[in-house]
Amino acid sequence: MITLKGKSALVTGSGRGIGKEIAAKFAKAGADICVSDIDLATAQETAQEIAKEYGVKTIALAANVAKEEDVNELVKKFVEEFGKIDILVNNAGITKDGLVIDMKESDWDAVIDVNLKSAFLCTKAATRYMLKARSGRVINIASISGQIGLPGQANYSASKAGMIGLTKAVAKEVAKRSVTVNAIAPGFIRTAMTDKLSPEVVKGYEDAIPMRVLGLPEDIANSALFLASDLAGYITGQVIAVNGGLAM
Numbered sequence: 001m002i003t004l005k006g007k008s009a010l011v012t013g014s015g016r017g018i019g020k021e022i023a024a025k026f027a028k029a030g031a032d033i034c035v036s037d038i039d040l041a042t043a044q045e046t047a048q049e050i051a052k053e054y055g056v057k058t059i060a061l062a063a064n065v066a067k068e069e070d071v072n073e074l075v076k077k078f079v080e081e082f083g084k085i086d087i088l089v090n091n092a093g094i095t096k097d098g099l100v101i102d103m104k105e106s107d108w109d110a111v112i113d114v115n116l117k118s119a120f121l122c123t124k125a126a127t128r129y130m131l132k133a134r135s136g137r138v139i140n141i142a143s144i145s146g147q148i149g150l151p152g153q154a155n156y157s158a159s160k161a162g163m164i165g166l167t168k169a170v171a172k173e174v175a176k177r178s179v180t181v182n183a184i185a186p187g188f189i190r191t192a193m194t195d196k197l198s199p200e201v202v203k204g205y206e207d208a209i210p211m212r213v214l215g216l217p218e219d220i221a222n223s224a225l226f227l228a229s230d231l232a233g234y235i236t237g238q239v240i241a242v243n244g245g246l247a248m
């Protein structure tokens with residue numbers, strides 16, 4: 001069984017959806033957890049739920065990860081609370097879909113800031129501690145959209161492709177100190193993000209996915225658990241696609 005006993009993990013955007021599942025999966029493996037979300041009440045509720053279920057230490061911190069002051073404060077408080085940071089999962093993300101010819105500059109900026117700039121800011125703040133400790137794991141939640149490009153998602157595809165580039169560049173910078181940086185590229189996963197899609201669109205994706213079903217948050221959390229664990233110590237700069245075969 002994979003264990004994360006003695007480890008502390010910060011998962012951004014973990015009040016709900018994939019992030020919540022990753023936080024719960026890490027807690028089940030014994031890690032202490034910071035549930036961070038833009039909304040404090042959601043983070044607190046999830047942190048309490050996870051602590052009750054798995055008996056690990058959890059804290060809830062609010063942060064808008066697109067803002068440098070928020071991120072620096074978040075990582076500072078995390079380290080004050082846990083004394084170190086072993087695992088960072090850059091999970092917070094949003095969509096603001098539309099054809100590029102109609103896309104507002106503000107929708108472009110919001111998606112790039114929340115999905116990509118946040119990963120830069122959190123990675124910068126957290127790897128300072130990881131480099132000193134000569135150990136750490138950064139896991140970036142990218143997307144199939146960043147690998148193959150999806151129409152109506154120019155901003156989102158660009159942010160997630162950027163995240164993959166960020167993953168590889170930082171992986172090379174920090175590898176010597178035993179800090180690994182990897183990405184997971186989910187396909188279509190059942191969360192609030194995909195609940196926004198019409199049934200026809202979902203049916204279209206199901207027909208296109210070789211496994212014929214959308215994935216579940218747990219499918220992503222399982223890969224994150226592996227990457228966070230000692231089993232993945234020699235894996236860095238990689239992108240693990242978890243998509244039912246939709247892109248190979």
Ligand code: NAP
Binds near residue numbers: 066
């Ligand atoms: P979700 O259900 O919408 O959850 C996203 C979480 O991020 C929410 O808790 C949200 O908080 C939080 N968040 C949003 N903006 C934030 C900000 N500025 N600062 C901090 N937290 C913020 O989405 P999900 O489906 O779980 O997606 C999680 C990650 O997986 C995202 O990076 C997404 O791009 C990626 N992904 C998802 C899919 C999919 O099919 N679902 C596929 C590929 C990749 P509020 O709810 O309070 O706004």
